[in-house]
Amino acid sequence: MKKTILTFVLLFISIILTACQFGNVGTDKVITVYTERHYDTDQLLYDRFTELTGIGVNLIRDDADKLITRMDNEGEDSPADILIIADAGRLHRAKEMDLFQSVTSDILSDNVPNQYKDPNNFWYGLTMRARVFVYHPERVNVSDLSTYEDLTDPKWEGRIITRTSTNIYNQSLMSSMIEIMGEEAARAWATGLVQNFARDPQGNDRDQAKAVVSGVADLAIMNTYYIGRMINSSDPYEVEVGETVRIFFPNQDTTGTHINVSGAGVAKHSKNVDEAIQLIEFLTSEEAQRSYADANFEYPINPAVEPHDLLKSWGSFKAQDIPLSKLGEHSVLAIIIMNEIGWK
Numbered sequence: 001m002k003k004t005i006l007t008f009v010l011l012f013i014s015i016i017l018t019a020c021q022f023g024n025v026g027t028d029k030v031i032t033v034y035t036e037r038h039y040d041t042d043q044l045l046y047d048r049f050t051e052l053t054g055i056g057v058n059l060i061r062d063d064a065d066k067l068i069t070r071m072d073n074e075g076e077d078s079p080a081d082i083l084i085i086a087d088a089g090r091l092h093r094a095k096e097m098d099l100f101q102s103v104t105s106d107i108l109s110d111n112v113p114n115q116y117k118d119p120n121n122f123w124y125g126l127t128m129r130a131r132v133f134v135y136h137p138e139r140v141n142v143s144d145l146s147t148y149e150d151l152t153d154p155k156w157e158g159r160i161i162t163r164t165s166t167n168i169y170n171q172s173l174m175s176s177m178i179e180i181m182g183e184e185a186a187r188a189w190a191t192g193l194v195q196n197f198a199r200d201p202q203g204n205d206r207d208q209a210k211a212v213v214s215g216v217a218d219l220a221i222m223n224t225y226y227i228g229r230m231i232n233s234s235d236p237y238e239v240e241v242g243e244t245v246r247i248f249f250p251n252q253d254t255t256g257t258h259i260n261v262s263g264a265g266v267a268k269h270s271k272n273v274d275e276a277i278q279l280i281e282f283l284t285s286e287e288a289q290r291s292y293a294d295a296n297f298e299y300p301i302n303p304a305v306e307p308h309d310l311l312k313s314w315g316s317f318k319a320q321d322i323p324l325s326k327l328g329e330h331s332v333l334a335i336i337i338m339n340e341i342g343w344k
């Protein structure tokens with residue numbers, strides 16, 4: 001009798017331990033996602049994925065660079081199955097650090113255009129953003145706006161702002177200019193641009209838009225989604241700034257506007273590769289893309305999915321037609337040039 005009771009107690013303990021281990025009782029498996037995204041609407045998507053597949057999702061949220069360092073330090077013991085971070089330059093760095101593995105699937109091939117993924121399938125884009133001109137409509141005549149190259153013209157002297165060269169968004173912009181113009185022309189471009197800065201680079205993208213509205217400068221180079229975020233901010237001043245400025249997509253008659261992605265890759269040491277691929281497939285699907293992109297006012301990567309109405313109101317645009325992996329490949333040279341020409 002005592003033995004039977006003991007058996008039942010042990011059985012009960014093992015059931016509890018199993019349930020704790022998997023967190024989500026009722027699901028077969030749980031995968032771990034390292035992500036820098038922190039939007040409430042994302043959780044609904046992960047819940048939906050679990051509902052569809054029975055696979056639970058354990059989210060570890062932190063800054064992109066911290067997650068990259070953490071995965072690197074963890075090595076083979078890393079619990080990460082997927083890493084989700086912004087910027088193709090950063091995704092490329094994670095690939096070079098051997099944090100991803102190459103994966104293929106027919107669904108990912110259908111959902112993610114070639115331009116928006118690693119050429120060797122180490123990472124796939126999930127959302128897209130453009131690095132545009134944000135200008136004050138009372139101080140800039142839209143007919144004076146054309147290209148990134150035109151910003152070196154003396155007519156822009158003391159009128160332009162953007163953040164520092166330590167910021168990966170500007171490093172990727174610089175990389176795109178190297179890819180398109182060649183090293184020497186890109187160096188001359190950056191030199192001319194810096195000469196027209198209204199102040200030493202400082203602050204984040206939102207601070208650039210605020211400085212345009214407060215009169216520090218007339219035009220900022222910044223990412224589209226920050227305007228969406230400011231218009232929908234709980235801070236009335238940010239709403240005012242977002243609604244005052246205008247967006248211009250440069251290089252529409254030439255090489256297109258600089259774009260970038262946030263993306264995902266399957267971790268090199270994932271023990272749940274099939275399930276990890278399934279989640280990336282789901283995040284790029286028509287069902288998930290709209291709300292996944294809308295959470296940060298970004299453009300869906302899946303061409304079958306319409307962007308948010310606010311983004312549609314800015315109009316469609318032609319994007320730079322270069323493989324985004326080039327942004328990572330040129331990033332070291334981009335940083336060297338920016339330092340040499342005095343882009344602070």
Ligand SMILES: [Fe+2]
Pocket residue numbers: 223
């Ligand atoms: Fe950002």
